[in-house]
Amino acid sequence: MSAVADGGVGAGVHEVLGERAKDVDDTILDYIVNVLKDETFEFGWKGEGAFEAVGALLVDSGCVEDEAEARTVCGKLAEKFARDVKTQGGYRKLATSVRMSDGMPETEEYRTQEPTQAPPQISERDQAKMERRRRKEERQRLADYEAHLAAAEASTAGMPAVMVNHGGVGEGSVPKDIRLENFSISLGGKELINSATVTLAYGRRYGLVGRNGTGKTTLLKHMAMHAIDGIPKNCQILHVEQEVVGDDTTVLQCVLSSDIERSALMEEEAQLAQQRDPTTINTTAGAKVNGSAPLIMKDGTDAVEQDTKPQDIDMSKAESKDPVSERLAQIYKRLEQIDAYSAEARAASILAGLSFTSEMQQRKTKTFSGGWRMRVALARALFVEPDLLLLDEPTNHLDLHAVLWLENYLLKWPKTLIVVSHAREFLNTVVTDVLHLHNQIITVYKGDYDTFERTRDERLRNQQKAHEANERTRSHIQAFVDKFRYNAKRASLVQSRIKALERIGHVDAVINDPDYKFEFPTPEDKPSAPIISFSDATFGYPGGPLLFKNLNFGIDLDSRLAMVGPNGIGKSTLLKLISGELEPISGSIFRSAKVRMAVFSQHHVDGLDLSSTPLLYMAKCFPGVMEQRLRSHLGSFGISGNLALQAMYTLSGGQKSRVAFAKITFNRPHILLLDEPSNHLDLDAVEALIGGLAMFQGGVLMVSHDEHLISGSVDELWVVSDGKATPFHGTFKEYKKTLRVT
Helix, strand or coil: CCCCHHHHHHHHHHHHHHHHHCCCHHHHHHHHHHHCCCCCCCCCCHHHHHHHHHHHHHHHHHCCCCHHHHHHHHHCCCCCCCCHHHHHHHHCCCCCCCCCCCCCCCCCCCCCCCCCCCHHHCCCHHHHHHHHHHHHHHHHHHHHHHHHHHHHHHHHHHHCCCCCCCCCCCCCCCCCEECCCCCEEECCCEEEEEEEEEEECCCCCCEECCCCCCCCHHHHHHHHCCCCCCCCCCEEEEECCCCCCCCCCHHHHHHCCCCCHHHHHHHHCCCCCCCCHCCCCCCCCCEECCCCCCCCCCCCCCCCCCCCCCCHHCCEEECCCCCCHHHHHHHHHHHHHHHHHHHHHHHHHHHHHHCCCHHCCCCCCHCHHHHHHHHHHHHHHHCCCCCCEECCCCCCCHHHHCCCCCHHHHHHCCCCCEECCCHHHHHHHHHEEEEEEHHHEEEEEEEEEEHHHHHHCCCCHHHHHHHHHHHHHHHHHHHHHHHHHHHHHHHHHHHHHHHHHHHHCCCCCHHHHHCCCCCCCCCCCCCCCCCCEEEEEEECCCCCEEEEEEEEEEEECCCCCEEEECCCCCCCHHHHHHCCCCCCCEEEEEEEECCCCCCCHHHHCCCCCCCHHHHHHHHHHCCCCCHHHHHHHCCCCCCCCHHHHHHHHHCCCHHHHHHHHHHHHHCCCCEEECCCCCCCEEEEEHHHHHHHHCCCCCEEEECCCCCCHHHHCCEEEEEEEEEEEEEEEHHHHHHHHHHHCC
């Protein structure tokens, strides 16, 4: 059977599973496809091989109802790929050599020559060794399967599938550097990365950058699944991309529970302490440890004090008189080795840095919004401290104070880090190297993002100069060859010129990415002042405290301002008051009847019809509008050509954001109200957004913590705090200094 292309295997799995495939997490489906597409994989008779490999995973993940249906599905997959081979003429590469006479009838015509010597007999001892080796290999295969399943389930739940790496646990030491050699990644039949080789040096912090849709998140997912050759099996990898699932666990306990070894040891300690016979371990003065039975020291030293903690006792000197006490001594020693008693303080410190108050840390995770649960996921990752930490847009759900804290924390990160981010200043502060994903190739640059831009621009200029010089030289030589090709007297010269052309070779021309566009339409009619004005406006949600009291300010078409302040202070609420989505409980807000406002928020991105294409979606939103006009408007935000005809579930987060921008601006608004507009945009798109806002002939109010975006598009800051929106007289850098954490 031949290996089937990724798209063929993926399509086959979806076809056989039918509608249920839509309800299965992509991580699980990716793993199944990766198993089945392997060149050495054998589906077996009626799919038995496939069932042994992925049958249990099909049942556990809900792809099928039971084991019987799993066998049926695997049989159908085997039949399909066998049929594909016959029609495509492919052949599967054999894992081992095969004798062509195997399976032939034992006649004289087909009988092979008998061996001259009898095969050696295997001793019982060797047979036992082979059986132990077979069982060990089987256990390893089971462990690998369970690890992949745990990773898939963790990706679905947003919970880490690894425990805190305390050292001294696990199988051997993890290599310091990781070399990913000659790997390729495809998704949905589209090749994203082709024959890339990357070495990740231990302790370096890498910024992964590239255009939306080039495969940055897909690369992180493949790394997290250990789906790329070169990643050691015992390398702990944690990919933070999804929020934790809210439940009755408190925020602090949710973080602490990621230390599986600590939790298990402390639970075992509590159980053994209850079982222990108080007469078996004594101290001269009857002192107790943690309220348990007394201890006597082997060296005869004085008894410990009544309030002594387990970590303060050298349990190696305790006199053990029963197995329970011996095990407790081992537990206390290990708890001390892994610094278990300071874990709670460390977890609380991380949560505090991410803006969780002491009261919030004791609340149940289910009481928090998605943005705050995303912070819990980030806190767990920082607490776990894996060998390789993968962060995908970690600043999206953080306020500026938390971003500054995270920058400082990551600057001290002791292991290897890869981060995808649209925030230029965050990358400039945190990363030591840049991985640039472009045109299916990954190029490594030393330095921060600004250094990367300068180095890459210089490299591209040099490449273009070399290309132009190469073309001039080749053109000159080719002209000589063409002129004297049929001149016998100059045949030797012509041949030497042809060989010279071969030696010179080609220098590739620079292939630039198409320019991003954010062209906000100019409003045709401009209402006269006043546009929007607040008069002693007061607001608070029912049953809650007042968020704003006696607001007095005005907004016109020349306003260019950004609102800053911690999360939860009311910045998004103030945008809703301005837009008219909310009304004050006292005072008044005047809005001109002629003013049109466009509001952008994450809600608009999440509300897109992912089964539709951008063009069809716009046609549904604006019925009766000519298709060409819709295409032109989408094109003004970079959604043009085939991109406008793709299903939106195939688009990257930044591409979906641009579709949302196209929708809200179709009616030529006078005022743009933008709530974190740079989330999910790549760095080039943020630059295009800044350029588009600079050209927009209307008012702009935004909520953002992106320094580069704010500095390039607004000229006034409002600090939201204490129920007021107060102008800040200074630059964004000066405002950051007031929040700088030490």
